[in-house]
Amino acid sequence: MLQTRTDWDTEALVISFYSSYILLLFLAGKFCLSSGVDTISKGHSLSGSQTIVSQDGTFELGFFSKGKYNNTYLGIWYKDFAEKAIVWVANRESPISNTSRNSKLEISEDGNLSLLNDSGISVWSTTSMSSQLPNSVEAVLLDTGNFVLRESSLPNMIFWQSFDYPTDTWLPGAKLGFRIFPELESQRLISWKSSDDPSPGPYSLVIDTDVSSGQLLLEWNKSVRYWASGTWNRDIFNEVPEISYTAKFNLIPTSNGIYYNYSLFTDVILSRLVIDASGELKQLTTVRSNRTWNPTINLPRNLNDVYAFCGEFGVFSYNSPSTCKCLKGFVPFSNENESINDAMGGCVRKTRLQCENITSSKGKNDGFFRISVLKLPTNSKVLHPLQNAEKGCKSACLEDCSCTAYAYVDGVCSIWTGALFDLKEIDSQYLNVKVANSELQDASGNKKRLMIIIAVVVSVGGPALGGFICFITRKIKKRGHGKKDSCQDLLSFDFSSSNNAIDNQMKNVHNVKKGSKNDFDLPLFSYASVSASTNNFSAGNKLGEGGFGPVYKGKSLNGQEIAVKRLSRRSGQGLEEFRNEILLIAKLQHRNLVRLLGCCVEKDENILIYEYMPNKSLDFFLFDSKKQVTLKWGTRIGIIEGIAQGLLYLHQYSRLRIIHRDLKASNILLDSEMNPKISDFGMARIFGGNNSEANTKRIVGTYGYMAPEYALEGLFSIKSDVFSFGVLVLEIVSGKKNTGFYNSDSLNLIGHAWDLWLRNRPLELMDGSLHSPPPAGVLRCINIGLLCVQENPNDRPTMSIVVTMLGNEFVALPLPKQPAFTTSRVVTKTTSDSGNAQIVSVNDLTVSSVEPR
The missing domain is CATH 1.10.510.10 (Transferase(Phosphotransferase) domain 1)
Structure with a gap:
């Protein structure tokens, strides 16, 4: 029987439909990993820009690159954040070179996960307790951020999980603890080596093996403890109760050790604990809809408590704006970064020591810089009593090429070999650091040049200097008698063009405290103009009075309203408070701090000029x-x-x-x-x-x-x-x-x-x-x-x-x-x-x- 035209059309339509369906299935199978699924099954792999995403869309797993060498890592991060927050790294110790284009993650024949480079060599793999895993094994990224290897038909049968191998981040639901048998082994959060290098750094967070305390500890090189949370009292940590404000911690004893986990009070917020490359433990939180992290806790509270915060041969400086600086004769480790604060990379020698120069035995012997430190570095070697006391101590260090510093304190000679850590600059004890002789010569040469310049100035420019001092003295006296040429006119001053003056820093903090009246970069107004702006400090212009003295409303010629605070002679406060206020407010800018516009220091008057607040206090x-x-x-x-x-x-x-x-x-x-x-x-x-x-x-x-x-x-x-x-x-x-x-x-x-x-x-x-x-x-x-x-x-x-x-x-x-x-x-x-x-x-x-x- 012949088919009709309609039959042929129907058959063609059916064939076309099934062909399209099969093609879609093929494409879905090929690209399923890039479309947001949360699972890798046996026979499938993850490569290139493909990712898997947890079912609720919070976490994403895939490949990322970091560092100047652009190495590739397998990791987990929060999805759809402006800044990628990495919470786990698989191959942090075995990065894949950026030349690898065909690296992939797959489930191997034995059922374990394996990360292969483009040569097919495994650079990282899971290790399950089972010798052979079933064919139905699957790898799933859970909503908690835990990446698990499990039995597909029995989801609770987990063979391996990333939560057991944390990197630098502790997520809610994850465990942090230790086991005792067969040998003591602790889980640790270990910092990144630097802000762009995920390899293990020197800092870690661990639980105190003293079960009775339940403390969280921060350690350097798994040996030096520099911070403790205080004893756990079942609700909070004694020293840092605020860490429990957004999360509930639980200490759970087991037959083979103990561990902590924590949970959040609400699903609306996200939170994570991170030990960063600088050795700080940070708690970061955000609302799910916000996608911007807010730091809520930084521990230790003081950076100077972080051991070796400034790295090798770095000095923590209490008075330096950059916090860290290098010892004399040393430079920042990274040639690309002038500051050693980034990643706390520490410092290296400018010039190699003579004893290290194997190509030449010529040259002058090495010497020592003497520096004052808050405390001497740890890990010193104490030498037995030496002849010639301190000279003998110095000689012992010079003769040992590995010796980097020595100190002679109370008849005891201590020497240090290798890098020096945890130096803090405060006059307390003296440390002698070995440097190349050329560094000593540079310092000596600079000092000699400075002495010559001073001698020349004193001998040749003495009369001129004396005349200059006399001129300045007359100017100061004139200003003390109220001469207008030494101060600006408040009435005609344009405050709109002087906003930058508010941001200027003091020339010399110490001089201000000692009494110098002209060590600040603020507009200095004449008393006559200030008085005129307030109608001679009339009672009608008085806004109020505090401990400092009365406050008046003033106005410039262009209508700018100001508040004039006049130090009262009866005030319990005095010049110290006056200078303190200038010193501080001139350095501060914030929308919730009052702006200081200028001041008047003339005769016996000490007056501060502020922006006017129409609604008072x-x-x-x-x-x-x-x-x-x-x-x-x-x-x-x-x-x-x-x-x-x-x-x-x-x-x-x-x-x-x-x-x-x-x-x-x-x-x-x-x-x-x-x-x-x-x-x-x-x-x-x-x-x-x-x-x-x-x-x-x-x-x-x-x-x-x-x-x-x-x-x-x-x-x-x-x-x-x-x-x-x-x-x-x-x-x-x-x-x-x-x-x-x-x-x-x-x-x-x-x-x-x-x-x-x-x-x-x-x-x-x-x-x-x-x-x-x-x-x-x-x-x-x-x-x-x-x-x-x-x-x-x-x-x-x-x-x-x-x-x-x-x-x-x-x-x-x-x-x-x-x-x-x-x-x-x-x-x-x-x-x-x-x-x-x-x-x-x-x-x-x-x-x-x-x-x-």
């Missing part, structure tokens, strides 16, 4: 029953967050680490849009390097805002400012002052807030003038405020943690502990050991010590 609104109604909840939250950002900048991100020491409502100024700006830096303290704690006998500040350890012992730190911030938060929420608070059960606001918290009635603290604010937001602020005023400074969060808690409503907050608050309204303290009487107050006046003259 926070206390002007907050503690006035009529004005506080204008502070809506959104405005109050904005003020809290702005203050937090300003403090974070001072503590962590400014060019100088600064503790304010007098943070209070009257020192928070408000601009035209009610944005807060921290002001009054007269009491602030600068910390060099990464110091963050000090002690003083001169207690300054305002009671009610002062942390107990500072008010009672003179110990202040960044946590002192955190305490003051906590008081401010409670005041902003409640609309009441901490001091002068009258309640039948509590004598201050902190006590009242704590009492309400314990009785599960914290929302009663809320200002009654607020209309329907979100209860969860109010409760969160009260919780943060109470965390900041906890009695133990170690329990208080850092400002970076506070900013995270304020900005991310999904971050779970810990419960606060007992806060610090007084039980008396009158506090009087006499410091007998210093001979200074302290006048203290619980009102809004600034406290300063009265020192005998």
